[in-house]
Amino acid sequence: MATGSRNKILDGALEILRAEGGGTITLEAAAKQVGLTKPGLMYHFPTKEALMLAVVDHAAARWEQRLLDHLGGPPQEATAAQRIRSYVEVALTEQFDRADFAIFADAVYRSALTAAWVARFEPWLTLPPELPAAERARLTAARLLADGYWAASATGVFPVPEHERAALLATVNNLLKGSS
Helix, strand or coil: CCHHHHHHHHHHHHHHHHHHCCCCCCHHHHHHHCCCCHHHHHHHCCCHHHHHHHHHHHHHHHHHHHHHHHHCCCHHHCCHHHHHHHHHHHHHHCCCCHHHHHHHHHHHHCHHHHHHHHHHHHHHHCCCCCCCHHHHHHHHHHHHHHHHHHHHHHHCCCCCCHHHHHHHHHHHHHHHCCCC
């Protein structure tokens, strides 16, 4: 399977979601979006389920790459606070839209889709059990603030005004002070 063709199809499927503001991806629509026939698309993704699993993994991989770029290395070599800080910075500084949210939210209803998110995010968000309770609470609060900001921004439902983003990031940095 050619990686370039595969990525072109996955990017096209994401564009369908962006154009519709969420919604569903069909094999026919994805093929048309990238100039393929349905059988041509099915060479890469034989079923809608295979396409959806790949789209979710593609979106999660983009998130993961942003996290790696912000951290500057693999999560296994970072402290819990450094990983959470990277997650917060990505959620508060990168651009996301309803397509990103739709892909994430769809995973709630389908365990196969959930697995892709868990596999990509577990190294970033799982806190070691030996962390003191106060530090665990600060890191969790920072992560949940980022989750809320991301959801509001991506959906457009009660978004935080752009000019308040820096103040939110400063608030999170205050939460993370003293975390190792």
